[in-house]
Amino acid sequence: MDVLRLKNSRLGVEILPGVGGGLARFAWHGRGDPLALMRTGNLALKVPGGGQDPNQLACYPLVPWSNRIAEGGFTVDGHRIALSANRHDEPFPIHGSGWQRHWQPQTVSEHEALLVLDETTPDGWAYHASLRYQLRDDALHVELQVTNTGKTTLPFGLGLHPFFPSHGGATLYAPASEVGITEGDSPLPVAFVEVPPAWDFRQDKALPEGVNHGFRAWNGNAVITWPRLGLHLHVESDVDAFVMYTPAGEDFFCFEPVDHAINAVHLPGGPVANGMTMLAPQAGFARHFDFRVVDDTLAASARPDQDNKV
DSSP, X not given: OOOEEEEOSSEEEEEETTXXXXXXXXXXXXXXXXXXXXXXXXXXXXOTTSOBOGGGSSEEEEBSOOSBOOTTEEEETTEEEEOOOOSTTOSSOBSBTGGGSOOEEEEEOSSEEEEEEEEOOSSSOOEEEEEEEEEETTEEEEEEEEEEOSSSOEEEOXXXXXXXXXXXXXXXXXXXXXXXXXXTTOOSOSEEEEOOXXXXXXXXXXXXXXXXXXXXXXXXXXXXXXXXXXXEEEEEESOOEEEEEEOXXXXXXXXXXXXXXXXXXXXXXXXXXXXXXXXOTTOEEEEEEEEEEEETTTOSOOSOOTTSOO
């Protein structure tokens, strides 16, 4: 399996082009021994049929949409986009297609890697995507770009799906004012409401268990804190939504910065009103994500002014 390794004096990442272009490892070694900033990938676990499971990685890209789409697809301008389930344990198609594809390395250096993907489907999305990872001092910068190479104008959405270790208990600051509520066992939102106090991360808060919801009206700034380590990971992005997944009894959680709501194509108002971008043929756009480490032992104050950007 091809592994691309980037490293500077503070950070190291391992990239797997053949497993969705995702990260198997993102670690900080500012105190000597590496500390995992994202969950270290477990590539021993396979999907049915024997392939690598991207859901065992540290992080992977979301393109051309995030999370789930209902009703077997959707219709846009009279054109039906039919979608089949793409994971054995999910009834809905999930996370687009980029996470299950082999990306091609285009340029690789000590501190930077650029991967590309060309995807063509008969009746759905056709696109060219690029994924750039870059290390700068204490920060990992990620740029995800997509261009519509199909013949039909379609809605596109982008994001990242990181898995973060709990490290004995994590807290989160992520000021979003709305959350999607669900009904019964369905993971799909039926409406957006003001975040309840237990899920209100406009103030730094310990992570509650059992959350699997999308949040929006986010300002694009977040801080994950590991109190036992005295370490903070600042997340900055030009998207305004995120998905949170905090499974009970696990030693990881997901904080997924994305640019649109779950099932955006079917929500009232349509995909654009719910964060997606309509791309005509050959049009494109990019999203940016930064992950920056702050060490309490080196900084007198690692917490941001919560009235300002991180």
